Amino acid sequence: MEALDVATVSRAQLVDITAAVAALVGRLALRSGAVHVFVPHTTAGVTINENADPSVKSDLLMALEALIPPGLAFTHSEGNSDAHLRASLIGSSVTVPVRDGILQLGTWQGIYFAEFDGPRRRRVYVTALPGAAG
Amino acid sequence: MEALDVATVSRAQLVDITAAVAALVGRLALRSGAVHVFVPHTTAGVTINENADPSVKSDLLMALEALIPPGLAFTHSEGNSDAHLRASLIGSSVTVPVRDGILQLGTWQGIYFAEFDGPRRRRVYVTALPGAAG
Amino acid sequence: MEALDVATVSRAQLVDITAAVAALVGRLALRSGAVHVFVPHTTAGVTINENADPSVKSDLLMALEALIPPGLAFTHSEGNSDAHLRASLIGSSVTVPVRDGILQLGTWQGIYFAEFDGPRRRRVYVTALPGAAG
Numbered sequence: 321m322e323a324l325d326v327a328t329v330s331r332a333q334l335v336d337i338t339a340a341v342a343a344l345v346g347r348l349a350l351r352s353g354a355v356h357v358f359v360p361h362t363t364a365g366v367t368i369n370e371n372a373d374p375s376v377k378s379d380l381l382m383a384l385e386a387l388i389p390p391g392l393a394f395t396h397s398e399g400n401s402d403a404h405l406r407a408s409l410i411g412s413s414v415t416v417p418v419r420d421g422i423l424q425l426g427t428w429q430g431i432y433f434a435e436f437d438g439p440r441r442r443r444v445y446v447t448a449l450p451g452a453a454g
Numbered sequence: 455m456e457a458l459d460v461a462t463v464s465r466a467q468l469v470d471i472t473a474a475v476a477a478l479v480g481r482l483a484l485r486s487g488a489v490h491v492f493v494p495h496t497t498a499g500v501t502i503n504e505n506a507d508p509s510v511k512s513d514l515l516m517a518l519e520a521l522i523p524p525g526l527a528f529t530h531s532e533g534n535s536d537a538h539l540r541a542s543l544i545g546s547s548v549t550v551p552v553r554d555g556i557l558q559l560g561t562w563q564g565i566y567f568a569e570f571d572g573p574r575r576r577r578v579y580v581t582a583l584p585g586a587a588g
Numbered sequence: 589m590e591a592l593d594v595a596t597v598s599r600a601q602l603v604d605i606t607a608a609v610a611a612l613v614g615r616l617a618l619r620s621g622a623v624h625v626f627v628p629h630t631t632a633g634v635t636i637n638e639n640a641d642p643s644v645k646s647d648l649l650m651a652l653e654a655l656i657p658p659g660l661a662f663t664h665s666e667g668n669s670d671a672h673l674r675a676s677l678i679g680s681s682v683t684v685p686v687r688d689g690i691l692q693l694g695t696w697q698g699i700y701f702a703e704f705d706g707p708r709r710r711r712v713y714v715t716a717l718p719g720a721a722g
Contacts, residue, residue, distance in 0.1 A: 321620075321685050321687050321692065321719070348720060349720065350720065352455075353581065353583065354490050354581050354583060356622050356683055356685065358683070358684065358685050358692070359694075360692065360693060360694030360695075360697060361694050361696075361697075362636070362637050362638040362644075362694065362696050362697055367542045367545075367546075368496070368542075368546045369496050369538055369541065369542050370496040370538060373530055373531070373532070375528075375529040375530040375531070375535075376496075376530050376535065376538050378529065379526075379528045379529060379530050379535035379538065379539070380535070380538060380539055380542060382526060382527075382528075383522060383526055383528075383535065383536070383539045384539070386522070386523050386526055387521065387522065387523075387655065388651060388654075388655065389654050389655075392647075392650065392651055392654055393650075394643075394647045394650075394651075395643040395646065395647060396641055396643040396644050396647050397641070397643070398641070401643075401644065401647035401648070401651065402651070404637055404638060404644050404647065404648060405647070405648055405651045405652070407637065408635045408636075408637050408648060408678060409543055409677055409678070410542060410543070411545060411635075411679060411682075412635075412636045412682065412697075413682065413683055413684075414545075414546065414547065415490055415492070415547055415549060415683060416492065416547075417455050417490065417492050417579050417581045419455050424455065424492070424494065424579055425494060426493075426494030426495050426496065426577075427494075428495075428496050429494060429495075429496055429546075443694075445685050445692055447621065447622050447685045447719055448719055448720045449583050449621065449622060449717050449719065450584075450718075450719070450720050451455070451581055451582055451583065451584070452482060452483065452484065452582045452584050486589075487715065487717065488624050488715050488717060501676045501679075501680075502630070502676075502680045503630050503672055503675065503676050504630040504672060507664055507665070507666070509662075509663040509664040509665070509669075510630075510664050510669065510672050512663065513660075513662045513663060513664050513669035513672065513673070514669070514672060514673055514676060516660065516661075516662075517656060517660055517662075517669065517670070517673045518673070520656075520657050520660055521655065521656065521657075543677055544676060544677070545679060548679075548680065548681065549624055549626070549681055549683060550626065550681075551589050551624065551626050551713050551715045553589050558589065558626070558628065558713055559628060560627075560628030560629050560630065560711075561628075562629075562630050563628060563629075563630055563680075583717050584718075585589070585715055585716055585717065585718070586616060586617065586618065586716045586718050
């Protein structure tokens with residue numbers, strides 16, 4: 321297992337960590353199988369989405385904001401229950417196939433750290449899951 | 455890693471790929487561990503849900519449609535930001551345990567390719583993740 | 589693969605299964621890699637969220653309730669289409685890194701079985717995915 325550091329600058333932000341994950345696949349010497357990318361926080365997550373037009377990122381954050389009806393009577397005293405919900409909806413990990421040491425992402429896919437209660441300093445754990453020998 | 459081709463005929467559609475994934479578990483000679491099913495697209499995903507009553511599929515698609523409030527000011531020029539959001543909510547992969555070469559799905563579970571911006575021709579990557587020897 | 593039994597007492601409920609999963613990591617003799625936690629049901633799921641303030645759990649369930657607009661014309665005759673939707677949004681499995689035989693969860697993270705159509709008796713499958721030898 322290796323770890324990445326991610327610094328966010330806004331309350332909600334998507335940070336492209338694709339290149340950093342690809343570099344760790346090399347360091348972990350994973351040739352074939354899958355790589356697991358895990359966020360050890362409860363108000364952030366990780367997702368795969370489009371890496372081309374940056375408006376997809378802002379649209380995604382706006383819609384995740386609009387998804388939760390206003391005026392809910394949250395009781396958690398830290399006032400970030402909406403961020404906990406978004407973290408569970410987006411998920412705490414993604415797993416990506418690896419072949420010949422290369423992430424098998426689609427043409428338009430990038431791996432995004434998803435901050436929902438920033439700005440903060442965050443960590444991401446990256447684990448190699450080797451495939452069958454064959 | 456093996457790949458499946460999936461053709462969709464509607465904008466939003468759930469396609470049962472359980473039998474195809476089970477066949478690839480055999481071809482990959484996976485006896486024990488888990489199989490990883492990955493969608494390399496940004497406006498589609500994969501989910502596990504009921505395989506018995508087909509109305510569950512149509513209800514799921516209708517509710518995913520209704521989830522996103524109308525009138526959001528999306529800026530992505532391709533006009534499919536709603537599909538990108540649904541892809542991130544549903545997720546780009548599922549992982550299913552395998553024992554004795556058999557998918558350990560529950561009685562009512564099927565694996566569904568989830569199209570949100572079809573009709574299109576799509577791919578699905580299937581990777582064997584062997585478990586411990588014991 | 590090992591299995592856990594979980595009994596729920598409400599229609600919607602989050603049950604902390606972190607300690608039970610950690611115990612199975614020991615029984616599976618997994619030292620390094622990841623553990624896969626899978627729910628073989630279609631109206632329940634599993635998620636990772638905060639294990640400290642219990643109000644996060646109740647806020648999460650309340651918001652998942654409020655997410656789905658009232659008055660949708662669901663057609664599934666069992667009347668639990670909302671539970672099927674929540675299961676697909678939360679997801680049927682989580683995967684957590686393991687190092688030196690210990691779950692690499694963040695300080696505030698717990699693993700929660702997520703019941704959406706209880707009370708019921710449920711199962712959870714736990715599978716060891718060994719990492720690279722190195």
